[in-house]
Amino acid sequence: MLPPGPRFPAIAQTAWFMRDPAGLIEQCHRRYGDVFTIRWFGFPPEVYVATAELAEQVFRTDQGGGLAGAAxxxxxxxxxxxxxxxTLDGDAWAGHRKSLTPPLRAKQVAGYADEIAAIAAEKIAAWPLGRPFALRDRMQEITLEIIIRLIFGIRDAGRMGRLRALLPRLIDSGGSMAVAMLPARLRGPAGSLPFLPYARFLKVRAAVDAILYDEIRRRRAEPGGTDVLSRLLDSGLxxxxxxxxxxxxxxxxxxxxxxxxxxxxERLLRLPDVLRRLPDDESYLDAVVKETLRARPVVYEAPRLLDAPLRLGGYDIPAGWYAGPFIPLVHQDPAAFPSPAEFRPERFLDGQQSRAWMxxxxxxxxxxxxxxxxxxxxxxIREVLHRLELVAPDQAPEARRLANVTFAPAELTRVIARARTPARTP
Ligand code: HEM
Incomplete structure (x- = not known):
């Protein structure tokens, strides 16, 4: 038996999901239970599951190779x-994963902490004071800089400046419907028509690639850096x-x-009791980060494209369909996280971990x-709280909105920043 799901046409299910994903999924969960099917327009149907046990059964398909990449x-x-x-699967994926894992282990990345703090401090110093702005955009400037300096290892001011301009354009155009949804067989012809978005995307990509290939060549000539690129050079790729x-x-x-x-x-500015304990209590800060990702998971799914039929929760799912957890549902399971609607970092104190945290x-x-x-x-978080006082102009929680494969705060976390008044000395 196939898992149940809405009966209206795939095009309407897709449109509803794009407009109000949480609404559609919560309604399906209430009506059909922990396993249900959404039918996509133009793609195979997807079976979503709502518990850790069911998610683990899907993840177990990775053992046989699986097709997470093909998805x-x-x-x-x-x-x-x-x-x-x-996007790779099988042996090719395993080889790449083996190369990427060592430079990204906890022990290795711990060495980047001071430089991450310095980058954050530099960017925070330029934030506007006294008027509202979207915090997510400012955070993207910081995380982009971390990638340029610590992952790509670029130090030359001219190249850094060019990448700061090019990379956001590459991501925006590459993630746009006009590029991501263009069928593979049309990419060749579309690339040769300069007025089409695909051709403009190719131009940006070529400019980024020129910098990256040159950087790879230079770094092969001077080995020994501590950035991720330098560490990948020895991995055989x-x-x-x-x-x-x-x-x-x-x-x-x-x-x-x-x-x-x-x-x-978005959460901290509405929860003064939690905020008050930050940022200097290290284990509480760690628990706040984990509880944020539980209560507001950024990536809402981790699908697998099934290469063999899968029996799940009493249903039979055919090969060729997608299956995977709808992560916000798993994180709202009261059996795994009591009072799931409450933001309670204490769940993660003292090394407590739940297999439902995914x-x-x-x-x-x-x-x-x-x-x-x-x-x-x-x-x-620590750098921001040491330097500025942030307030939310509106105390109502921000809704979730769909942004590619992520759930983002609807207003991208609107905040007003004020200089932190120096602690009074007696
Ligand atoms: C809060 C931030 C992040 C979240 C919520 C997140 C979430 C995820 C999720 C859900 C997956 C899919 C896992 C699966 O299919 O089971 C994934 C895969 C991946 N993530 Fe992250 N991620 C984050 C940050 C990062 C960062 C900082 C990097 C690297 C610099 C990264 C690199 C990757 C890569 C390369 C994969 C593919 C792994 C594979 O297929 O073997 N992610 N991430």
């Missing part, structure tokens, strides 16, 4: 190329593969981490940048 390939390949850990992985880390790690930070402040997905495809993301969030 993303069509949209991402123009941007990340053919050699990206995001070729230049094209390294280029694709650098863009992969940009795409996977830039907007996600900035949005996580935006949610952290903001970074699971199985063998678990987010390779999770340790870097958690470190960035802790360090940047």
């Amino acid at each position: 993303r390939r069509d949209f991402l390949e123009p941007l990340v190329g053919a050699h990206s850990v995001l 070729g230049d094209d593969e390294i280029r694709d992985e650098l863009i992969t880390l940009l795409i996977a790690g830039h907007e996600t981490t900035a949005t996580g930070l935006a949610w952290a402040f 903001p970074f997905g699971g199985g063998r495809r678990f987010c390779v940048g999770a340790q870097l993301a958690l470190l960035e969030m802790r360090v940047i």
Whole structure:
């Protein structure tokens, strides 16, 4: 038996999801239970699950190789190329994952903490005071700079400036419907018509690639840097593969981490009792970051494209369909997180961890940048709170809105910043 789901046409389900994803999914969960099907227009149907146990059964399909990469390939390949850990499967994926994992381990990234703090301090100093602005955009400037300096290892001021201008354009155009949804067979012809968005995207991509390939060549000539690119050079990957992985880390790690930070402040500015305990209590800060990603997970799904039929919760899902957790539903399961609507960092104190906490997905495809993301969030929250006092102009919580594969605060976390009054000395 197939999992149940809405009966109206796929085009209407897709349109509803794009307008109000949480509304559609919560309604399906109430009506059909922990396993249900959404039918997409132009893509295979997707089975969403709402508990940790069911999610783990889907993640277990990674053991046989699985097709997590294929689930993303069509949209991402123009941007990340053919050699990206995001879109590869099987042995090719395993080889790339083996190269990317060591430079992104907790121990390695811990060495970046001081430089992350310095980058944050530099950017925070330029924030406007006394008038509202969207915090998410400012956080993206910080996370982009971290990628340019610590992942790409670029130090030359001219190249840094060019990348600061080019990379946001690359991400915007590469993530736009006009590029991501263009069928592969039309990419060749579309690329040769200069007035089309696809051709403009190719131009930006060529400019970024020229810098990255040149940087790879230079760094091979002077080995020994501590940035991620330098560490990848010894891993056996070729230049094209390294280029694709650098863009992969940009795409996977830039907007996600900035949005996580935006949610952290969206919550903190409405919860004075939590805010008061920050930023100097290290373990509480860590718990706040984890609770933010529980209560407001940035990435809402971690789908697998099934290469074999899967029996799940009493249903049979055919090969060729997508299946995976709808992460916000798993995080709202009261069996896993009592009183799930409450923001309670205490859940994560004293090393407590729940298998239902899955903001970074699971199985063998678990987010390779999770340790870097958690470190960035802790360090940047601390730097902001040491330097500025932030308030929300409106105390009503910000709703969630869909931004590519992420849920972002509807107003991108509107805040007003004031200089922090120096602590009074007796
Ligand atoms: C708060 C920030 C972040 C969130 C919420 C997040 C979330 C995720 C999720 C849900 C997945 C899919 C896992 C799965 O399919 O089971 C993923 C994969 C991935 N993430 Fe992250 N991520 C974040 C930050 C980062 C950062 C900073 C980097 C690197 C610099 C990164 C690199 C990747 C890569 C390369 C993959 C693909 C892994 C694979 O398929 O083997 N992410 N991430």
